[in-house]
Amino acid sequence: MKLDLKWVRAQFPSLKQTVNGHPAAYLDGPAGTQVPQRVIDAVRDYYEHSNANTCGAFATSRRSDAMIASARAAMADFFNCAPDELYFGPNMTTLTFALARAIGRDLQPGDEIVVTTLDHDANVAPWRALEERGAVIRQVDIRQEDCTLDMDDLRRKITPRTRVVAVGYASNAVGTINPVEEIIRLAHDAGALAFIDAVHSAPHCPIDVRALDCDFLACSPYKFFGPHMGCVYGNREHLLRFRPYKVRPATDALPDRWETGTQTHECIAGVEAAVDYLAEVGRRASAGQGDIPRREALLSAYRAIRQHEMTLATRMIEGLLQIPGLRFFGISDPARFTQRVPTVAVRFANHTPLEAATVLGERGIFTWDGNYYALNLTERLGVEQDGGFLRIGIVHYNTTEEVDHLLSALRELVGCEA
Numbered sequence: 001m002k003l004d005l006k007w008v009r010a011q012f013p014s015l016k017q018t019v020n021g022h023p024a025a026y027l028d029g030p031a032g033t034q035v036p037q038r039v040i041d042a043v044r045d046y047y048e049h050s051n052a053n054t055c056g057a058f059a060t061s062r063r064s065d066a067m068i069a070s071a072r073a074a075m076a077d078f079f080n081c082a083p084d085e086l087y088f089g090p091n092m093t094t095l096t097f098a099l100a101r102a103i104g105r106d107l108q109p110g111d112e113i114v115v116t117t118l119d120h121d122a123n124v125a126p127w128r129a130l131e132e133r134g135a136v137i138r139q140v141d142i143r144q145e146d147c148t149l150d151m152d153d154l155r156r157k158i159t160p161r162t163r164v165v166a167v168g169y170a171s172n173a174v175g176t177i178n179p180v181e182e183i184i185r186l187a188h189d190a191g192a193l194a195f196i197d198a199v200h201s202a203p204h205c206p207i208d209v210r211a212l213d214c215d216f217l218a219c220s221p222y223k224f225f226g227p228h229m230g231c232v233y234g235n236r237e238h239l240l241r242f243r244p245y246k247v248r249p250a251t252d253a254l255p256d257r258w259e260t261g262t263q264t265h266e267c268i269a270g271v272e273a274a275v276d277y278l279a280e281v282g283r284r285a286s287a288g289q290g291d292i293p294r295r296e297a298l299l300s301a302y303r304a305i306r307q308h309e310m311t312l313a314t315r316m317i318e319g320l321l322q323i324p325g326l327r328f329f330g331i332s333d334p335a336r337f338t339q340r341v342p343t344v345a346v347r348f349a350n351h352t353p354l355e356a357a358t359v360l361g362e363r364g365i366f367t368w369d370g371n372y373y374a375l376n377l378t379e380r381l382g383v384e385q386d387g388g389f390l391r392i393g394i395v396h397y398n399t400t401e402e403v404d405h406l407l408s409a410l411r412e413l414v415g416c417e418a
């Protein structure tokens with residue numbers, strides 16, 4: 001099961017860019033990934049041949065309906081759910097606010113919602129907004145030494161009054177993979193719903209909502225090689241039971257009742273192309289096994305992606321830990337790398353994260369500085385006032401050379417020889 005990296009890189013036109021004569025190294029994947037040519041082609045093709053609103057009695061509208069149905073089938077394979085158990089929208093944040101508002105209509109004052117210190121604020125603020133309706137928010141702490149969730153605290157925070165447990169699959173700041181299966185079980189044991197933010201795990205790990213048995217799960221295709229938009233899985237029973245705010249003429253059928261207003265059809269076309277791109281990665285990785293179905297191809301893709309990413313991450317983390325004055329946040333022991341994705345957060349003794357990101361950026365190495373909206377975490381770790389972290393994110397199109405280029409630039413930055 002090997003990633004065909006040469007083929008992978010040839011799919012992404014933007015990887016050919018240079019900055020100040022340096023080849024661009026996109027280590028900014030956690031903020032949004034690059035897109036393969038077939039996604040660009042799908043968006044363009046939609047505009048050229050199908051551009052119309054839905055449900056009209058003419059050719060382009062019918063083509064739009066067919067395209068959306070086909071994209072739903074692709075995302076259903078991606079989530080391992082039925083096509084009517086998922087809905088699209090502008091981004092995860094907007095979709096989560098809308099879902100929280102809908103769930104909030106059925107909450108009673110004193111009902112509790114569990115959020116975490118490790119999460120992106122898009123999985124915190126929408127639930128905190130329900131305090132206005134009398135909900136009580138309980139926030140699970142982390143273990144500071146390795147930036148994992150404090151599971152004892154989580155068990156304490158889930159009570160018979162808990163109605164929702166909202167937790168991330170993986171941290172977009174420090175890369176921790178949370179034990180979501182266990183958390184979902186604990187939520188269900190207490191009679192609560194489990195909402196999973198899979199935005200950060202989606203480019204790195206397969207999603208299987210059936211195996212997880214979660215109630216809702218959200219992700220954003222622009223983080224896994226697709227266009228800028230969001231997508232939510234919801235258990236059918238819940239999607240029918242909760243009452244989203246919607247306009248009166250919109251039907252109550254699934255998934256329409258959750259897709260308020262006109263969707264970005266061209267992006268939906270691109271989502272299908274992104275899923276098909278990943279399936280193609282999987283088919284190439286499992287070449288010789290015949291034409292495998294899309295879901296199976298996706299699972300193969302993630303096995304190959306994971307192996308490649310973690311080889312690079314191991315090399316990168318080992319190199320980072322040798323840089324004098326570097327502070328590393330999160331899991332750094334290779335024996336525990338099954339509990340992380342290849343996203344790391346670091347700080348330097350004599351340079352702010354912004355200074356480091358700027359120096360790297362001049363050399364064509366794209367990283368990120370700040371809190372990336374993981375505000376609870378930067379506050380908890382005491383780095384919010386001080387520029388947050390420098391975040392370096394590997395995805396499957398990154399290379400060993402890029403990791404080495406990064407490490408030598410950082411060694412030069414801190415004044416040890418490159």
Ligand SMILES: Cc1ncc(COP(=O)(O)O)c(C=O)c1O
Pocket residue numbers: 030031090091092093094120122123168170171172197199200219220229230
């Ligand atoms: C873990 C995580 N959750 C949620 C979001 C918000 O996603 P969106 O930009 O689709 O609203 C992000 C975006 O960076 C993220 O990394």
